[in-house]
Amino acid sequence: MTAKIIDGNKLAQEIYDELDVDIRQLKERGINPGLGVVLVGEDPASVSYVKGKGKACARIGIYEETIQLPSDAPEEEILRIVDSLNRNSKFHGILVQLPLPEYVSEERVTNRISPEKDVDAFHPVNMGKMLKGEPYLLPCTAHGIQRLLLKSGYDPEGKHVVICGRSNIVGKPLAAMLMQKKEGANATVTLCHTKTRDLTSITRQADILVASMGSPRAITADMVKPGAVVIDVGINRVTDPTAPKGYRLVGDVDFDAVKEKAEAITPVPGGVGPMTVAMLLYNVVAAAKEITSLQS
Ligand code: GUN
Numbered sequence: 001m002t003a004k005i006i007d008g009n010k011l012a013q014e015i016y017d018e019l020d021v022d023i024r025q026l027k028e029r030g031i032n033p034g035l036g037v038v039l040v041g042e043d044p045a046s047v048s049y050v051k052g053k054g055k056a057c058a059r060i061g062i063y064e065e066t067i068q069l070p071s072d073a074p075e076e077e078i079l080r081i082v083d084s085l086n087r088n089s090k091f092h093g094i095l096v097q098l099p100l101p102e103y104v105s106e107e108r109v110t111n112r113i114s115p116e117k118d119v120d121a122f123h124p125v126n127m128g129k130m131l132k133g134e135p136y137l138l139p140c141t142a143h144g145i146q147r148l149l150l151k152s153g154y155d156p157e158g159k160h161v162v163i164c165g166r167s168n169i170v171g172k173p174l175a176a177m178l179m180q181k182k183e184g185a186n187a188t189v190t191l192c193h194t195k196t197r198d199l200t201s202i203t204r205q206a207d208i209l210v211a212s213m214g215s216p217r218a219i220t221a222d223m224v225k226p227g228a229v230v231i232d233v234g235i236n237r238v239t240d241p242t243a244p245k246g247y248r249l250v251g252d253v254d255f256d257a258v259k260e261k262a263e264a265i266t267p268v269p270g271g272v273g274p275m276t277v278a279m280l281l282y283n284v285v286a287a288a289k290e291i292t293s294l295q296s
Helices: 008-028 044-060 073-085 107-113 124-131 139-150 171-178 199-203 274-292
Strands: 034-039 065-069 093-098 159-164 189-192 208-211 229-232 236-239 248-249
Touching: 008 139, 008 274, 034 044, 034 073, 034 274, 044 065, 044 274, 065 073, 073 093, 073 107, 093 274, 107 199, 124 171, 139 171, 139 236, 139 274, 159 171, 159 236, 171 189, 189 199
Parallel strands: 034 065, 034 093, 159 189, 159 208, 208 229
Antiparallel strands: 236 248
16 A cells, blocks of 8 residues: 655645635734744755745745855854844844854854744753753644644554654654654654664565655665655765756655555655644744734
8 A cells, every 4th residue: 555645835825825824813903923043054955945944934924034154254243243132123033054163162052042942943942841841932843743643534542653863853853742742742762863773674664654864765664664654854966967957856755665664654755844844933923923922
């Protein structure tokens, strides 16, 4: 049996339709939700992600401004820009695209973003609130995966969710979110990483398997339990001379083989990616509501 292909673009559109109502209400109150993006350097993947986020903002009526800095911009300059975005009431959300150049401390930069405008939810205050189950903003990819599962009819409650990859952006927050004693969570979570022994014996136990290790087609069919739901977070460029751009995007899952074994699977592109962007805009709207409700 071939797996159901989960359409992330369609599900993201449902989120945009919900957001449309909130954005209209904010605008009726004279509030124009705004996102400030900081992009350092010209890494092609980062440039492409930032463009995608900007386009999505424009489509649903969120004001977006990208501040682009050269790849040798000093850390002090990046911090000064974050400070000015923190102070500027035009912006309810701030995002610094990662990765930053090697000489810049990602921790110092992300920690400088005001927690109330931290739409990536990478700040320790937001991470801590999420871990305790009292979230303000939630990390976009993890939240996108949770919403995608629920909208597709795969509630993680009581399920064994195996996550491959322990990044601060995806693996750790997703584990923390899905283990919460809450509706839409209540999963048994196993987090695997590069030092995990006998990875296959663990992934084969997964009812829901999340691949976020950043390694092209690393999850092969023998690693998947028949009937599992497979979520592919990877976006890897692999050279392909037959492709118009000379490369092709593939996930962390060997899609063609795994789709013959899984109950459902997300494609790359068109799976988790659009949900991440949708949840970013969701956070901008949530931050705009929160920040402006404090001003009277
Ligand atoms: N780089 C890769 N993913 C992300 C993300 O979700 N947010 C930011 N700021 N940078 C990223």
